[in-house]
Amino acid sequence: MITDNPEEEKLHILVVDDECLLAKTIADILHIKGYGVETAFNGSEAVEMVGQRSFDAVLMDIKMPELNGVAAFLLIKTIAPELPVVMMTAYSTDVLVSQAREQGALGILPKPLDINALLSFLSTLEKELGIFIIDDDHDFCRTVTGVLQKRNFKAHYETDAFNAMEYIKREEGVVLLDMKLNRISGLEVLRKIRDENPHLPVILVTGYRDEMRSLVEKGLELNAFAYLYKPLDMNKLFSLLDRIKRKKLRHALGER
């Protein structure tokens, strides 16, 4: 098999479909795109494989005899709760589809598969989430960046808001924006960000809870993703970043 980029360490994916030809063709495409792929032809087999090996994502048909895709997904959740599972279906209105959604499947791909959507999903999945901190407090920037990098996030910072705005257009990750900057208000920066990059996720950060409340609200109206208080609760930040990542993944799958 030819692969695009054999040297690079790519994701390991499990493809599950009782329709063997579908499982095989998907696996072949993913393989040729450089992913590590394994196939399973029924639900039980898939659950068993997840128990034995570590995967980065599961692509699973919903309608399968005996153990259907949703039931298999529920079992997988007990083994690997963080494992992203994407369902596939030939029926868009089936009851199982809404069950899968309720149970937290990342997305539902209709058959025939939109392979570009699938590939975009995988590339989003393998890409580390970049975090860009804009805060005039140099120490704050340094400590937070350090913690994030330890957690395998790609983090960088800028203490000068005007410099930050220079390259905000290219930014793809998440912005952590302090509301109180020395030469310009955080809200003003947010407005500029929105002009350049309307959908960029921005987390507002403020140390002045009561005084900044109205500014925070205005920020939320400008489609800020969330806000956090200083000192930063890192667990809250991680969970926000996780939500943003899942949102990006859903978006890549073409979900609303």
Add this chain to the structure above:
Amino acid sequence: MEKKARILIVEDEAIVAEDLEMAISDIGYEVVGRAASAKDAVKKALALKPDLVLMDIVLRGNRNGIDASQEIKEKEDIPIIFLTAYSDVGLIDRAKSTEPYAYLVKPFQEKQLLASIEMALYKSRLEKKLKESEGWLSTTLNSIGDAVIATDATGYVKFINPVADSLTGWKHEEAVGKPLEDVFTIVDVETGEHIENPVSVVIREGRIVGLANHTVLVAKDGRAIPIDDSGAPIRDEKGTIIGVVLVFRDITERKRAEEALHELTEELERRVEERTEELKKAHAELVRKEKLATLGQLAGGIAHDLRQPLGVINNAIYFLKITLPEADETTKEYLDLINDEIKNSEEIISGLLELTRTRPPERREVNVSSLIEKALEKFDIPDTIKLTNDIPGDIPAIFVDAAQIDRVFYNIINNAVQAMSADNERELAIHATLNAARKVEVSFRDTGVGIPEANMKKLFEPLFTTKVRGIGLGLSICKNLIEINSGEITVQSKEGEGTTVTVALPLYVESTEGRVK
């Protein structure tokens, strides 16, 4: 003689009176009394009511027999025979005014007396009968509900009864002696022309004639009264026409009733038509629903079974495209061709599923303009099509399921684009207005081939299509989706000129749903 005639004798000379009484009794009549003066004569005549009075003209006192006769005549209709001793021409002339039945010149013989009395009694009975019958006739004519006018043979009014009087506005006294045309003017209400006087027709043709329809009588004061009438000849015993009798009646009420009936009939017919139309629609809807149900049963299974192989082909093409980057152009073209056909097939399948398993709408506040933009984004509309997208900024938000209405707009735009061939001037105009029913009306007008009249009714029927490709689900889906979103869809089209599809959608009202921030 069954009953003896009763006779009053008026004679101032007792001997003559005695003789007369004897003679009369001998003949066989009854003498009911005798009077010797004019005053006595009047009193007894009125009290006794004899069948006949034998009146001596010359009486004692200041009044004679003629005076007495006049007074009696005024009050009672009793026949009188004058007796006179000599024939005085002047007296006889005066006596004539009292219409005596006979004169007897004294002396006379018993035979003469008998003949005179018999004649007088006979004539009097005859006259009474005539008067009775005349009276009966005129009372009848005056009492009946129809209007009656009688004329002589030359068309002059001889008689007009009170009903005719009130209809024509002509009083009996004014009308009698006038030509009929003056009193009885009739016109045809539709042409406004005068109608020939029926009297002349009756006289000319000698038969009973009726009036034509739409005849109105123009009364003296100008009122027009619809009438119904007939004219009949009056003939004497020899059969000669001596006049004409017209009988007519006011038919205003009848006309009104007829008109009301006519209106009712029309109303009834209209309702029957309406109901028939409704039934037809209901039937069409039923056919549509039945087709949908049948399709629904098939669709699910087919969709799943077809999507699996399509999925495999789809993946295989993708794979080939990656592995054959150096393939020649034709091969690449063929690969794209297969890809397009997979998409087409997939569209048919999802169309079937959408139509038969429409999910309940998730309605929310939706901006019309951005919905249109979104639908247009999916098209690569060529520059040769002039696109007008005119959604005014003040068009309020609608309350619909965005995905479902997006699908509707997509289908409509798709149809419009497909309907426009390249050689015509092409224009697609999208407008939005707020209609009188407080709905947002979005219209899509194209300059395409249009829809033949015969196909208009079948537009929304599933599986009806005129396209070479496609199985006829698009508009059927649109109708379903619009209806579950409380909207309406209408199509206007002229073959060869273009089609306008109008979709009316409900407004978003704040209270429709609690707004969640």
